[in-house]
Amino acid sequence: MRPPPVKLTEESAMPPPVSRPRGRKILAILIGSVLALIAGLFAFGPMGPATAAEPAADEATLPTSDTPDFGENxxxxxxxxxxxxxxxxxxxxxxxxxxxxxxxxxxxxxxxxxxxxxxxxxxxxxxxxxxxxxxxxxxxxxxxxxxxxxxxxxxxxxxxxxxxxxxxxxxxxxxxxxxxxxxxxxxxxxxxxxxxxxxxxxxxxxxxxxxxxxxxxxxxxxxxxxxxxxxxxxxxxxxxxxxxxxxxxxxxxxxxxxxxxxxxxxxxxxxxxxxxxxxxxxEKPYLYVDNAGKYQVFVPALQKDSSGTSWPDTAGESIPMSRFYVAEPGDSAARINQALEQGLNLFFTPGTYQVDETIKVTRPDTVVTGIGFPTIVPEGGVTALSVADVDGVKVSGLTFDAGTTNSETLMSVGTDGEHTDHAADPTSVQDVFFRVGSSVQGKATTTLAVHSDDTLVDHIWAWRADHGGAATGWTANTGDTGLLVNGDDVLATGLFVEHYQKYEVVWNGNRGKTIFFQNEKPYDVPNQAAWMNGSQNGYAAYKVADSVTDHEVWGGGSYAFFNTDPSVKLDHSFEVPEAAGVKLHSVLTVSLGDKGTISNVVNDTGGAVPNPAGNTTPRNLVSYP
Missing domain, CATH: 2.160.20 (Pectate Lyase C-like)
Known part of the structure; x- marks a missing residue:
């Protein structure tokens, strides 16, 4: 199979296909004084208000509805x-x-x-x-x-x-x-x-x-x-x-x-x-409408050793939309945090959200979800979203764009150094995508840091852009690591991490598992001297810390396409400790179009690509050790 062509710079700005005025803020001005009088009549459920209206002041209850306006997009x-x-x-x-x-x-x-x-x-x-x-x-x-x-x-x-x-x-x-x-x-x-x-x-x-x-x-x-x-x-x-x-x-x-x-x-x-x-x-939470025409979010239950579809008769619970704050583009991070402090879940509608402070999720079992690829962009180098070391938070359907000021992390789960057993009710991260470089020259040291034990990472793409609406390059959109795992017993199912400048995945927690890993090394390495890890040539795509005694990977691939300088070499794509509990299955490396060399698959095992030169043939390793 031939390699894909070099991806070209692209950007976009097009109007939405539909236009439906929201009018909520105008309405709030007109009826704010009335709402202030009746605010005390609001009934609260265990996760927030059952009904609410537009607040008359910052400290007032934020609006919710079982039939919300999801916006013009x-x-x-x-x-x-x-x-x-x-x-x-x-x-x-x-x-x-x-x-x-x-x-x-x-x-x-x-x-x-x-x-x-x-x-x-x-x-x-x-x-x-x-x-x-x-x-x-x-x-x-x-x-x-x-x-x-x-x-x-x-x-x-x-x-x-x-x-x-x-x-x-x-x-x-x-x-x-x-x-x-x-x-x-x-x-x-x-x-x-x-x-x-x-x-x-x-x-x-x-x-x-x-x-x-x-x-x-x-x-x-x-x-x-x-x-x-x-x-x-x-x-x-x-x-x-x-x-x-x-x-x-x-x-x-x-x-x-x-x-x-x-x-x-x-x-x-x-x-x-x-x-x-x-x-x-x-399974990922999803929106549905009930027989009364009201909207709810269904949160599927945890499964062990699962196979086949979860439906029909999916186990789980329904949460009425009145327990969600429906965020719209233009909402500030302060307003979103106010909703969380009020005990609400978050539902992001399509659009872009500029946040100048961290969105902080601290309540167990909070649902944070979105539709239509809502995109959160941090300002001033803040972390866009943090999840406390609590049970059962569900984060899904969000995209994070790094801002022009470097963020140490774009999203974090848990607290570094804390190890609490969440096996019965883990936090999950699903269909969450990270970009370092897109419409702006973004910068982020680490895009996703997972500190909580037992976290489920179910389909992410962490991408340091090789092309974008804004110019990309080795010193333009900088990013060290796509995924950092410090938690124990973390499971990743569907892990895509590409083009970061150092280790792209760093796994420090014990008993971690990854089922499916896809990676491309950074295209834009300027030369070998600029990409050395001590005495090693380059940085592995997937690094398991030397202290780890138990880790397993199934189905991993890492590709080189060093088109800026095809003489660049990477010593290996997978770097793991020599421990009886550390095992890799069905892993491979590829040199796309012979643009660069990967000398081995895992540590010093597997052989080099190109293999042989000229035909983009992978180097396969059935198992390691």
């Missing part, structure tokens, strides 16, 4: 909405991005939500920052006859490939695909969760057999595919806790855990890494 359909209206909305969102030089790093954000029902003739092309979700309690409550379509041919500067099909998602609905096969040719930060494909599913673009059409890795979870799944040109792919009719294809490493119908473990020929179950899971 969210479009909600019911079965009475015409197919023409739905199609017009999708086309308006996508066409503005089609071969647009400003789309990839723009401020457009979309969420298309479908109430229970059947929707015919919907062909939904998904561009950047686009989410499609059903509002039923089960995926089969919403049926789309048509397609959720992601393909190549539309991305400016790289129309031949799908390697930049980032930042889009599909959740909690079923699809009857036109022609029998749905196409989901995505790369990083593009999850498909809790979806029922009533036909076949392919993850390669339509031109994948014509000398191009590369795609670089993705994530499928809690889903059912009645027919076959074809991975096509996907270099790596992770499927978790799903039910499929079969699987075709595989390039470097296809990884499965808890997947009914998955092929047998056979890495590297064919390249399938298969685990019968997933050790610990808690």
């Amino acid at each position: 969210v479009k909600i359909y019911d079965s009475s909405t015409s197919a023409d209206t739905i199609q017009k909305d999708f086309d308006a969102a996508f066409d503005a991005q089609n071969v647009s030089p400003t789309a990839q790093f723009g401020d457009q954000r979309y969420a298309f939500l479908f109430k229970p029902g059947t929707y015919d003739r919907v062909w939904a092309n998904l561009g950047f920052y686009t989410s499609v979700a059903g509002l039923g309690q089960n995926p089969d409550d919403v049926t789309i006859n048509g397609a959720l379509n992601v393909d190549s041919g539309w991305n400016y500067g790289d129309t031949s490939n799908a390697t930049q099909n980032f930042w889009r998602s599909a959740e909690n609905l079923s699809v009857v695909p036109e022609g029998g096969t749905d196409r989901w040719a995505v790369s990083q930060a593009a999850p498909m969760r809790r979806v029922h494909i009533k036909g076949n599913l392919t993850m390669g673009p339509s031109n994948q057999d014509n000398g191009q059409g590369y795609s670089s890795g993705g994530y499928l979870a809690d889903s059912k595919v009645d027919g076959k799944v074809s991975s096509g040109s996907q270099q790596q792919w992770y499927t978790r806790d799903s039910d499929i009719g079969g699987w075709e294809g595989g390039v470097w490493n296809m990884v499965y855990s808890g997947v009914k119908g998955a092929p047998a473990n056979a890495f590297p020929s064919p390249p399938h890494t298969t685990l019968a179950t997933t050790p610990v899971t808690r």
Whole structure:
């Protein structure tokens, strides 16, 4: 397989497809005095107010509702909405991005939500920052006859490939695909969760057999595919806790855990890494509308040794939206923290949030979620979001952009040095994405620091940008490490970390596990002298501390593409201590287009890439030691 081309600089600014005035702040001015008189009548539940209204002053109760206004970037359909209206909305969102030089790093954000029902003739092309979700309690409550379509041919500067099909998602609905096969040719930060494909599913673009059409890795979870799944040109792919009719294809490493119908473990020929179950899971919270027309967020329960879908009859609890503060772009960090102090959960609507102080989550079991890729940008070098060392916080559906002043961390979980057992109710981080360099020249030393024991990291992409709306480069958008783990018993399922300048993953906690790891080393290393780790050439992608006695990895890949100076060498991609409890399974390295050398896979074992020169052949290591 040929390497993907160098990714080009892109940015974006397009208007939202719908416009629906919120009017809440204007209303507050008019009725503020009345609300002050009735504030004492508000009834509070165990997690916050059952009802509320716009505050008349900063110290007043913040507003909540079971039928909130989700804002102008969210479009909600019911079965009475015409197919023409739905199609017009999708086309308006996508066409503005089609071969647009400003789309990839723009401020457009979309969420298309479908109430229970059947929707015919919907062909939904998904561009950047686009989410499609059903509002039923089960995926089969919403049926789309048509397609959720992601393909190549539309991305400016790289129309031949799908390697930049980032930042889009599909959740909690079923699809009857036109022609029998749905196409989901995505790369990083593009999850498909809790979806029922009533036909076949392919993850390669339509031109994948014509000398191009590369795609670089993705994530499928809690889903059912009645027919076959074809991975096509996907270099790596992770499927978790799903039910499929079969699987075709595989390039470097296809990884499965808890997947009914998955092929047998056979890495590297064919390249399938298969685990019968997933050790610990808690599916992502999701929004739904109940029979009374009120909105709730369902929080699935923790599972051990899971396999197959969690639905129907998903175990868990529903939280009414009246226990959430619905954040909108323009809300300050102080206002968001006020909501948390009030005992509310957080629900972020699509848009960009500039925060000049840390959003602090301190209450156990708080839910912090978002739709439509809400993006949080820290100012002044603050940490954007911190989670205390408490039980059961659920963080999902957020994107973090580093600001122009360096942040030591973008997000932290727990307190360094504290070790409290959270196994019965761990914190989870799901579909959370980090960017160092995008529309601005961002800087962050570490993007995600996990200190709490037992934390579940379920699908993140931590990315020091190799291209962006703002210029990128070795001294422009700086970042040392994508993921730092100090907690014990932390599990990562679906870990994507790319292009950081030192160790990209540092794992100091004991008894950690990773199922699926995908990595590209930084493209822009200026020369060998600028990238030395003491006497070693470069920094490993995945570093397990020497003090660790128990750690395990399944299905890891690390790629070199040192296009600035192809003579650059990396001694190894995985660096681990020699301990009986430290084990790696199905790991590989690749030199893309012979741009640079990785001398070994793990420590001094595995051999070098290029292997041999000229054909992007991976160096596979079935197990270590």
